[in-house]
Amino acid sequence: MAISKDFTVAVIGGGLVGVLCAIALGRAGIKVDIFEAAHKYDEIGAGIGIGPNSVRVLKDMGIFDDFLAVSENRDTLPLITFVRGADPHDEILQYTDHIFEVGGYGLHRAAFLKALADLLPAGVVHSHFQKRCISIASSSNGRPRVHFADGSMHEADLIIGADGLKSAVRTQVFGERGSGLVDTGSRAYRQIIPMQRLLDAGIKEEMLRPKARIWLGAQDKYMIAYPIVNGTVLNVAAFTLDRTQEMVPANSEVPWLKPASTGELLSAFQDFGEEARAILGCMEAPNKWNLHALHPLPEALVSVAPDKKAANKDKPVSVVLVGDAAHAMLPHLGAGAGTGIEDAYVLTSLLTHPQTRLANLSEVLCAYDVVRGPRISDIMSRSIRAGDIYHGYGPSGATDEGRRRDLDAQWQPIWHHDLSVDVRQAVESLQRKDYFERE
Numbered sequence: 318m319a320i321s322k323d324f325t326v327a328v329i330g331g332g333l334v335g336v337l338c339a340i341a342l343g344r345a346g347i348k349v350d351i352f353e354a355a356h357k358y359d360e361i362g363a364g365i366g367i368g369p370n371s372v373r374v375l376k377d378m379g380i381f382d383d384f385l386a387v388s389e390n391r392d393t394l395p396l397i398t399f400v401r402g403a404d405p406h407d408e409i410l411q412y413t414d415h416i417f418e419v420g421g422y423g424l425h426r427a428a429f430l431k432a433l434a435d436l437l438p439a440g441v442v443h444s445h446f447q448k449r450c451i452s453i454a455s456s457s458n459g460r461p462r463v464h465f466a467d468g469s470m471h472e473a474d475l476i477i478g479a480d481g482l483k484s485a486v487r488t489q490v491f492g493e494r495g496s497g498l499v500d501t502g503s504r505a506y507r508q509i510i511p512m513q514r515l516l517d518a519g520i521k522e523e524m525l526r527p528k529a530r531i532w533l534g535a536q537d538k539y540m541i542a543y544p545i546v547n548g549t550v551l552n553v554a555a556f557t558l559d560r561t562q563e564m565v566p567a568n569s570e571v572p573w574l575k576p577a578s579t580g581e582l583l584s585a586f587q588d589f590g591e592e593a594r595a596i597l598g599c600m601e602a603p604n605k606w607n608l609h610a611l612h613p614l615p616e617a618l619v620s621v622a623p624d625k626k627a628a629n630k631d632k633p634v635s636v637v638l639v640g641d642a643a644h645a646m647l648p649h650l651g652a653g654a655g656t657g658i659e660d661a662y663v664l665t666s667l668l669t670h671p672q673t674r675l676a677n678l679s680e681v682l683c684a685y686d687v688v689r690g691p692r693i694s695d696i697m698s699r700s701i702r703a704g705d706i707y708h709g710y711g712p713s714g715a716t717d718e719g720r721r722r723d724l725d726a727q728w729q730p731i732w733h734h735d736l737s738v739d740v741r742q743a744v745e746s747l748q749r750k751d752y753f754e755r756e
């Protein structure tokens with residue numbers, strides 16, 4: 318494939334968002350190098366949910382069929398059933414949206430990443446493994462230079478930081494502005510459970526149908542379950558809340574992940590009903606996660622030349638953050654992965670625009686920052702609000718009616734958002750400022 322642009326890109330981090338960026342850029346003929354700290358493309362975690370907004374993006378990027386092959390295919394509209402955690406698990410709300418022609422999907426992270434990695438264009442995208450970024454500096458020619466733990470280095474015209482929650486790119490480039498990792502106080506027991514184990518335990522098959530079910534406790538706990546891997550396993554996450562640790566600075570000495578026992582889990586959810594506890598009882602040696610997030614967000618998603626954007630003159634320029642590196646958030650809306658997919662779509666749409674070139678790259682990055690910043694802030698705020706509702710601290714309280722009122726339409730601003738409008742607004746702003754010619 319012929320090289321189409323006069324700039325090169327280095328993607329730090331080979332997770333879902335980094336690989337999505339590389340696919341889109343490579344298909345447009347932009348030279349990309351991906352640097353991944355692990356020895357292969359792999360993802361930590363189990364299932365993820367993808368909403369209609371992200372499904373539309375994957376279709377526009379020409380990746381939907383590959384996504385569908387590894388997803389839990391839902392022919393119905395988006396549907397999430399909220400029930401009481403306690404017996405008899407009375408229904409609180411069935412959340413659906415009749416506007417969409419497609420529904421939401423559940424899938425296994427690692428399977429999705431493997432499918433994406435197979436799509437990386439050969440010859441124009443090059444993968445490098447066991448490359449852990451330790452610093453980024455400006456070279457003598459002004460280009461950002463990435464230094465790796467093995468002593469090697471790499472220069473590119475643009476660095477995309479897609480290296481996750483503990484992003485070295487964010488810390489190196491944005492310093493104190495990007496170091497706001499906090500303990501959210503949320504604890505999540507997670508595991509994927511084989512469906513046959515659940516059926517053998519006497520759990521009703523109707524409880525395992527391809528839709529998300531959320532059990533809401535009185536306060537400080539809830540659980541969610543939905544099938545993935547073509548319905549062969551159930552992805553389960555049971556959340557508790559330690560309000561004494563809510564949004565406090567992260568403690569590096571406290572492990573973020575540790576093993577737990579089924580007994581510990583059942584004890585934490587002893588006030589939940591028979592159905593919910595039967596599912597929890599099938600979790601053998603679950604992992605317990607201390608959930609962390611970025612709070613507050615970095616002041617900007619990009620670092621460009623000082624005369625283009627407020628950036629430290631001593632810091633490298635032409636760097637942009639995407640995915641969890643930019644906006645690691647609470648999982649209560651299931652919007653984290655989808656927000657990263659949005660990042661990849663908007664950023665690569667602008668970078669592959671026919672008028673984007675090295676000379677106006679800083680301006681293009683600033684336009685990306687302007688349209689993405691407010692959207693990301695809104696999703697993060699809504700994710701925090703959703704957690705408050707689930708844990709019984711929503712604006713209308715912990716009653717069924719109060720939660721129903723607060724839950725109503727909470728996903729609509731997420732699922733209805735049209736990313737093509739954001740791209741168009743960014744392009745129009747570049748045209749108004751004469752960085753792009755009007756078409």
